[in-house]
Amino acid sequence: MNIFKAIPKLFSRHKFIFAVGFAIVLLSIFFALRFVTSNSSEKRYVLAAVQKGVITNSVSGSGQVSAQEAQDIKARASGQIVYLNVKPGDNVKRGKLLA
Numbered sequence: 001m002n003i004f005k006a007i008p009k010l011f012s013r014h015k016f017i018f019a020v021g022f023a024i025v026l027l028s029i030f031f032a033l034r035f036v037t038s039n040s041s042e043k044r045y046v047l048a049a050v051q052k053g054v055i056t057n058s059v060s061g062s063g064q065v066s067a068q069e070a071q072d073i074k075a076r077a078s079g080q081i082v083y084l085n086v087k088p089g090d091n092v093k094r095g096k097l098l099a
Helices: 003-013 015-038
Strands: none
């Protein structure tokens, strides 16, 4: 029996089953596409009237701060420091006299 002749006979005998199956396939495709498009990242804007005010922003966190590079500083000779040429918070460049 030729398959192209068998399909119309099968469809004519089981119209209701094919209609229900086709409807299920269409609904599945519809809901799958709806789910995929609803999860897209849409830009949402909040609108408000212009007001004068102070903008404050704060960041808090916990953890440990460490230097990217560390260097041990040792004196070539022992003795007392008489003069300190830097203040706390100063940037120190290579070759600058510290003490």
